[in-house]
Amino acid sequence: MSLAIAQPRGNGAGLLTSTTQIARRVLLRFIRSPQLVVVGTMQGAMFLLIFRYVFGGAISTGGIDYVDFVVPGFITTGVLFNAMYSSVGTAEDLQSGLVARLRSLPIPRSAVLLGRALADTAIQMWGLLFTIGLGFLVGFRLHGSVESALAAFGLVVLFGFVFEWLFILVGMIAGSVQAVQGFALVIFPLTFVSSAYVPVLSMPTWLQGFAENQPMTVMVNAVRTLTEGGHAEALLGHPAAYFVARSLIWSIGLIAVFAPLAVWKYRRG
Amino acid sequence: MTGTPPTIEATGVVKVFGKTRALNGLSLTVAPGQVLALLGPNGAGKTTFVNLVATLTRPDAGTLRVHGRDVARHPAEVRSLIGLAGQSAAVEPKLTGRENVEMIARLFGRSHDEARSGAGRLLDRLALGDAADRKVETYSGGMRRRLDLGASLVGQPRLLLLDEPTTGLDPRSRLELWDVIRSLVADGTDVLLTTQYLDEADHLASHVAIIDHGRVVAAGTPRELKRRAGRSMVEVHVREAAELDRVATLLTAIGDGNPNVDEPTRTVRVGVRADTDRIFAALRPLDEAGIAIDEVAVRQPTLDEVFLALTGTAQENVA
Numbered sequence: 001m002s003l004a005i006a007q008p009r010g011n012g013a014g015l016l017t018s019t020t021q022i023a024r025r026v027l028l029r030f031i032r033s034p035q036l037v038v039v040g041t042m043q044g045a046m047f048l049l050i051f052r053y054v055f056g057g058a059i060s061t062g063g064i065d066y067v068d069f070v071v072p073g074f075i076t077t078g079v080l081f082n083a084m085y086s087s088v089g090t091a092e093d094l095q096s097g098l099v100a101r102l103r104s105l106p107i108p109r110s111a112v113l114l115g116r117a118l119a120d121t122a123i124q125m126w127g128l129l130f131t132i133g134l135g136f137l138v139g140f141r142l143h144g145s146v147e148s149a150l151a152a153f154g155l156v157v158l159f160g161f162v163f164e165w166l167f168i169l170v171g172m173i174a175g176s177v178q179a180v181q182g183f184a185l186v187i188f189p190l191t192f193v194s195s196a197y198v199p200v201l202s203m204p205t206w207l208q209g210f211a212e213n214q215p216m217t218v219m220v221n222a223v224r225t226l227t228e229g230g231h232a233e234a235l236l237g238h239p240a241a242y243f244v245a246r247s248l249i250w251s252i253g254l255i256a257v258f259a260p261l262a263v264w265k266y267r268r269g
Numbered sequence: 270m271t272g273t274p275p276t277i278e279a280t281g282v283v284k285v286f287g288k289t290r291a292l293n294g295l296s297l298t299v300a301p302g303q304v305l306a307l308l309g310p311n312g313a314g315k316t317t318f319v320n321l322v323a324t325l326t327r328p329d330a331g332t333l334r335v336h337g338r339d340v341a342r343h344p345a346e347v348r349s350l351i352g353l354a355g356q357s358a359a360v361e362p363k364l365t366g367r368e369n370v371e372m373i374a375r376l377f378g379r380s381h382d383e384a385r386s387g388a389g390r391l392l393d394r395l396a397l398g399d400a401a402d403r404k405v406e407t408y409s410g411g412m413r414r415r416l417d418l419g420a421s422l423v424g425q426p427r428l429l430l431l432d433e434p435t436t437g438l439d440p441r442s443r444l445e446l447w448d449v450i451r452s453l454v455a456d457g458t459d460v461l462l463t464t465q466y467l468d469e470a471d472h473l474a475s476h477v478a479i480i481d482h483g484r485v486v487a488a489g490t491p492r493e494l495k496r497r498a499g500r501s502m503v504e505v506h507v508r509e510a511a512e513l514d515r516v517a518t519l520l521t522a523i524g525d526g527n528p529n530v531d532e533p534t535r536t537v538r539v540g541v542r543a544d545t546d547r548i549f550a551a552l553r554p555l556d557e558a559g560i561a562i563d564e565v566a567v568r569q570p571t572l573d574e575v576f577l578a579l580t581g582t583a584q585e586n587v588a
Contacts, residue, residue: 011349012424013378021375029363032404097359101420104323104353104430106345107376269325 012106015114022102022115023122026089030123040082041130048074048131051197052138059198064231068143071135072152072224073196077216078131079160080187082124083167086116087180090171103269110263117164124160128153144229148240152226155247159219162251165258172265195236196220215250222247274337276301276428276459277322281331284317284483291317293483294331299476304460306474306491308467308575314483315463316356319432322461323353335428352426356433358413359420362406366397366416369405370423377424387423395419395449411442418449429453431462435469447472467569471495479579487579495569497579502568503548505537508561513537516560523551535563 013021030036051074056066093099102112132153142149174180193207194200194216200208211217222243225232233239277299284292292314299305307315320326321333324344332339338346360369367388374384392401395415405413414434421429434450435443450473454460464470470477471491478488487494495501503523505516516537517528524539531538541548548567555562570578 011345011378013376017378018376021372025361025364025372028368029361032363095357097355097357098361100320100323100325100355101353101359101373102376103325104348104351105373105376105424106349269320 015108015111018107018111019115019118022112023119026116026119027122029089030119036085037126040085040127044074044078044081044127044131045134048134049138055197060202061199061235063235064228065139067135067139068141068228068232069199069224070197071131071138071140072227073194073220074135075128075131075156076159076220076223077191077194077196078127079124079156079163080191080216082127083120083160083163084180084184084187085123086120086164086167087171087174087184088177089120090116090168091174091177091180094172094175095177099266103266109267113165113168113259113262113266116168117161120164121157121161125157128156128160142227143231144225144227144240148226148229151244152223155219155222155226155244158251159247162254165255165262169258169262169265172262190214190216194220195224199235215247215254218243218250219247273301274334275299276303276336277305277461278334278337279318279331280333282318282321282328282333283330284314284321284326285329286317290483292321292328295480295484296331297478297485297488299459299461301459302457303476304454304462304474306470306477307461307463307480308465308470308477309463309480310465313480315480316432317483318480319353319355319430319461319463322347322428323351323430324348349424350427351430352421352424352428353430354414354417354421354432354434356436358410358417360405360413360416363404365402365404366392366408366412367401369416370419373420373423391419391422392416396445409442411438411445414438414442414446415449418446422453427459429458429460431460433463433465436465443469467495467575471569479575494575494579501541501548501570503539503541503552504564504566504568505552505555505562506564506566507535507537508563510535512560515558516555519554519558520551522554523548541567 048071051070052067056070059066061069103109170183171180174183193203193211194214195211196216200211200217203211221236222240225236225240225243236243275298277297279295279297282292282295283290295314295318297305307318309315321328321340322335324340324347327341334340335347336350338350340347364372370388370391371384374387375381379387389398389401392398395418397412397416397419400408400412405416408416418431418434431450435446438446447469450460454473460473462473474491476489477491477494478485479494480486487497489497503520505520507513507516510532513530513532513535517530520528520537520539523541525542526540528537528539552565
C-alpha cells in the first residue's frame with residue numbers, strides 16, 4: 001500500500017485554494033488560542049477606558065467632546081496594535097519551520113502572505129467591532145450620516161490590510177518573536193505622535209510637522225471627520241473628502257512599497 | 270531520453286552566508302534507488318545542502334539538479350518532485366493531526382474529498398489514527414515528527430528530504446521513525462537524509478557521504494566507510510578487578526592495538542577491525558576461562574572517530 005494520498009502528481013493548488021487554506025489555518029490558530037483573544041481585547045479596552053476617563057478630562061479638544069474625539073483615534077490606531085500580531089505570527093512560523101515547509105510546496109509563493117494578510121485583517125475586525133461597541137458604551141456618538149460611518153468602517157478595514165504587509169515584512173526580517181518586540185517600538189511614535197489621542201496643535205512646533213503629515217494622523221482624521229461630521233471638519237480645518245483622499249493615497253503607497261518587499265523577502269528566504 | 274538522470278547531481282556547489290562558506294564546492298551524485306545519508310557535525314553544511322535541494326535558497330556557484338531539473342532555473346518543477354521534513358516538526362500545533370495533513374493535501378491540489386480520505390489512510394499508516402482528531406499540541410515529540418514526516422509524504426514525492434529526522438527523539442521514537450522511513454524506502458522512494466549519527470546512516474542509508482566544512486570528505490556504502498574508518502570498540506566490564514589483566518591478555522588476540530585497562534570502572538577497551546562473528550569467537554575464551562563478566566558492549570566508532578580516521582587517511586595519502 002502506498003502512503004501517498006493520490007497517485008498521479010499534480011502541480012499543486014492554485015492561488016485561490018492556497019490562499020484560502022493558509023488563511024483558514026491562521027484563523028483556526030487564532031480562534032483556538034483563547035488567551036490571545038482575551039489579552040488583546042482586554043488591553044485595547046483598558047487603554048480606551050484610561051484615555052476616556054483618566055486623561056480625557058485634562059485634554060482640551062476645542063469644540064467636540066473628548067469621547068467623540070478619541071474613539072475614532074482609538075479605532076484607527078487599533079489596527080496598528082493588532083497588526084503587530086502578524087509580525088509575531090510570521091516570526092513563529094519561521095521559527096517552527098512551517099515557512100520552510102510551505103516554501104518547498106508547489107504553490108504560488110504570494111499565496112502564503114496573502115492568506116495571512118487576509119486572515120489577520122479578519123481577526124482585526126473582531127478587535128475593531130469590540131472597540132466600536134465599547135466606544136458607544138462610554139458615550140461615543142455619530143454626528144454624521146450612516147453612509148459616512150460605514151465608509152469610515154471600510155476605511156479602517158482597508159488600513160488594517162495595508163499595515164498587515166508592513167508587519168508581515170517586519171516578522172520576516174526579525175525572524176524571532178523576541179526580535180519582533182524590538183521592531184514593534186516603531187508603533188509608538190506612529191500612534192502617539194499623531195492626532196489620535198490629542199490635537200496636534202497642542203504639541204511643540206517641532207513635533208507638529210511630523211505629527212501633521214504622517215499617515216496615522218491622516219487616517220485618524222479621515223475616520224474622525226466621517227463619523228463626527230461638521231464639528232470635526234471645523235476643528236481639523238479640512239472637509240472629510242480631503243482626509244479620505246489623502247488616506248487612500250497613503251494606503252496605496254504603503255501597499256505598493258511593503259507588499260512587494262514582503263513577497264521578495266519571502267521568496268528569497 | 271537517454272537513460273534516467275540522477276536523483277541528485279551536485280557539481281561544485283557553493284553557498285556563502287556573509288563570511289561563512291557553508292558549502293565550498295560540494296559535489297555528489299545520488300542514483301535512482303539510492304538512499305543517501307549526509308553525515309557530518311553541526312555546521313558542516315548538511316542543512317544548507319538540503320535547503321538548496323528543497324529550493325529554499327539558491328546556490329551561489331556550481332550546479333544542482335534534481336531528476337535533471339536545475340534547482341535555480343526550474344524551482345517550481347523541483348518543488349513538485351520533493352517532500353521536505355525539516356529539523357523541527359513543521360506542523361501547526363493548534364490544528365489536529367488530520368487538519369494538518371488535509372491542509373497540505375489541499376495545497377497539493379487535492380480535492381476536499383481526496384484530502385479527507387487520503388489523510389485518514391496516511392495517519393493510520395503512521396500509527397496516528399487514534400490521535401488524528403487531537404490537537405497536535407497534545408502530541409509527544411515522536412508523534413509530531415511522524416506527523417511531520419507524513420506531511421512531507423502527502424504529495425507522493427519522488428525524493429524525500431529528511432533533515433536530522435530523529436534529533437531530539439527518545440530511543441523508542443527513534444526506532445519507530447526508522448521503521449517508517451525504511452518502509453518508504455521499500456516502496457521505492459528515494460531519500461536524502463542528514464544525520465550526526467553513524468548508526469542512523471548505517472540503518473537507513475545505502476550510501477553515505479561524510480561532509481565537513483562544506484565539502485564531501487568521504488563517500489561510499491556504510492560498509493566501505495566503516496572499513497576505512499576502522500575500528501569498532503569492544504568494552505568488557507569485569508566483576509573482579511583482579512581479572513583485568515587476564516582479560517586484557519585474552520582480548521589482545523582480537524584487538525587492533527593494545528587493550529586499554531581502566532581500573533576504577535573495571536573495564537577493558539580494545540579497538541577491533543573484525544566483523545561481529547569474529548568478535549564473538551574471540552570473546553568465547555573469556556567465558557571458557559570462567560571470568561565473571563558484568564557487561565560486554567560492542568559499539569561502532571563515533572562520528573569523531575570516523576572523522577579522525579578518514580581525514581587522517583586522506584592526509585597520509587597526500588603526503
